[in-house]
Amino acid sequence: MSRVFTFFRSANYGWVIVVIAALAMVATLPGRTHGLGMITERLLADERFHLDRIGYSNINLWATLLGGLFCLPCGWLIDRCGLRVTLTATVAALACAVLWMTRVPDASQLSLALLLTRGFGQSALSVISITMVGKWFPDRPSVPMAVYSLLLSLGFAFAPQVAKGWATADWRVVWGGMGYVLLAFVPVALVITRDPSTPSSQADSSADLRLPVDGTCCAIPDASPASFTLGEAVCTQTFWLFGITISLVALIGSGLSLFNESVLNEQGFPAEVYYNLITFTGIVGLLAKLPIGWLGQYVPLNRLLAVGLLMQAVCMACLPLIHTQLGIRLYGAGMGIAGSITTVLFFTIWSHAFGRAQLGQIQAVSQMMTVLASALGPRVFAECFSRFGSYKLAFLTLSAVTVALAGWSCLVRVPRPGDAPHAKVVA
16 A cells, blocks of 8 residues: 555556546546637537527637636645645536537527536636646656646547447437546546645655645645746746747637638648548658657757747748749648757747746746647638638738747746746755
């Protein structure tokens, strides 16, 4: 029994947390565009709601924007009550919201249900999932984050394949199934999730985290000599560089995921190229994640970010010029690698640079930025096509912004937790 308890408290248990964190991120699917996209057509055909595409898109936009606000209290709860309590409560709340959505009678209640699924899923549960790994692996977390990113990518790829079997069923059947799966995940989260403990031998150097192993609520200091506070973190260039960068990537990703087929049609490619490109880009991204995580242990994170941004900028600038299968495959490979770099680094940077004491709150603010940007992405691409009859200006403009961020990345020095202003005063 003592060996089991020791394992629960050891750093090795962090790898169990990596798996739970990846499952938690996959559990956000009902609150994400990809998840809702699986039932959109059937939902629009439901005579109870009397919704057209414009009306539904407006509901979805506001649900996403307002749902992003759920990130802030969630980050505070993580730092005050621990991972176990916050994860269990959030998964339970998301399950209830999803199941309630199958029973709403009209569009007004549907709007509220969508807000709750976006808020508890895409926003709050995403913050918890990312923070779990950062809390357990504060020092050089790039490899654990790469493994985590690989697992959740596999999960997101597998989930739609399962749902495909119910492609013609009533949308409530699919949504209800997701709700019950989430309910089944609640006891798993409660029993298996643990908060990292600070060994007594490292009490002076790791005073930023003093959570009990059972995850019950406790008071955690707002500041410690080994971590940045939220206020100190947002005063650094590193916070805004990585926050703005991943927000731009989210904006581009959401816009392309909605209009990618139209973009490729503009270049003269048939619809089948769209599906092949998604698969190919995803495979390349999966293969790149672990090598990128390994590189993150040795290469400065700001330099690695610059490489990913420049690769993305080149791909986007060249896409309007591509008209061959070889060209589209090179584009897909470049975007897959660039996306993996920015994703792994976004998961890695916060605990690496700012420590663990207020990691939940720091990542909550950054996650809220990405949610808001992803909500605006489709609008940017749609407005460009509506005004100019082409997506080229959007690609060129976003490519130029990406190059500017890459240049900024080369000039920024990434801090370490001990660089926190109040830590220097204590020292």
